[in-house]
Amino acid sequence: MKRVELLAPAGDLDRLKLALIYGADAVYIGGKEMSLRSHASNFTLEDIDEAVKFAHNLNKKVYVTCNMIMHNEDKKQALEYLRALKKCQVDGIITSSLDLINLNNKFVGNEMHISTQLSTLNEEAIKYYQQFKITRVVLGRECSIKEIKEITAHTPVEIEVFIHGGMCSSYSGKCMLSNVMTLRDANRGGCAHSCRWKYFLYNDQRKINKKNEYFAMSSKDLCAIRYIPALIKAGVASLKIEGRMKSYNYLASIISAYRKCIDDYYAKKKLNFKYYYELMSYGENRLTGHGFLNGEVTPNEQLFVLNDEFKNAGDFIGIVRGYDDKNGLADIEIKNKIVQGEEYLKISPGQKPKKFKLLALYFEKKAVGSYTIAKNIVQIKTHERFKPYDIIHARKLKIN
């Protein structure tokens, strides 16, 4: 039986490499042309070429999202772009445009996937899409596992489902809140997350927010780690993490947790959810729920009250960019304040997080007591060895 694919997002080439190194089997990205995430740092064709070579070298895959809505005048550019992607040997194109699929099928021949933007929730819709020779459908996040199982049983097409990340209060992308309130178009990747803003709630002109509590119309993020065995048994082909704008720290933590859970499942090991949650906690900064997966969506899945939603700010200290084995010095790209003498955690692909003490800290070859300026590179000396893309974290180790 084919193993399920762990699919991660990447906003740029560097994060794509990190996602694959931390255990994603495939990565989805947006090109500079025709991508939905207009604010994500999207990939040029040169980047896509390099990304595909990097991924294929590791026997992994790259899918490109093309979710823009085409006007007549976009047709020529779309065709050129599809041809360029074919030349880069991308493994699939994710789109909600049936016209783009037609264009591709007539003239180019890339593998095409139906995007979650089409909110596919039933097998009839998939049967309809099959005439377009699509090879995969990304289901809407609003399907339960029972429904997913029924769908996979009745279709030869691969099914991809979301397992982690942001949920829409509306069916994905079918919401005008952001457009109306900020002129930022959710259907073109510009969503300002207006549903997550802090609101006062009135009933008959009487304010009913409790003191120091704000109302939101938002959902909690999805976390499906407990449902991984059920989703694999349901015949899902690909498990997708949401968020092409997410940080290195988030990607490293969330991918590590799901990678370990999936590998433990196939190795028939006892699943250690406490450990998986701990791994995720280094990167997750929103409250999570099970979304629609067990069919019952309760107020518990919503985020009606916004107070202490965000955690972890300042915990992501830096990312390792190089290691000098001879002198035992690691180059760290700084994200938050680092202090000599403090204890930190090293998060490494496929390893248990490990604590270490920062023995010495250098900026431009001079010893310093602390350093704060983000994106600059410092050197650290510790008893640990490091590899590029290891993450330095400020949280205390809870795992035994």
Ligand code: SF4
């Ligand atoms: S504002 Fe909220 S509900 Fe609307 S598209 Fe954005 S995330 Fe979805």
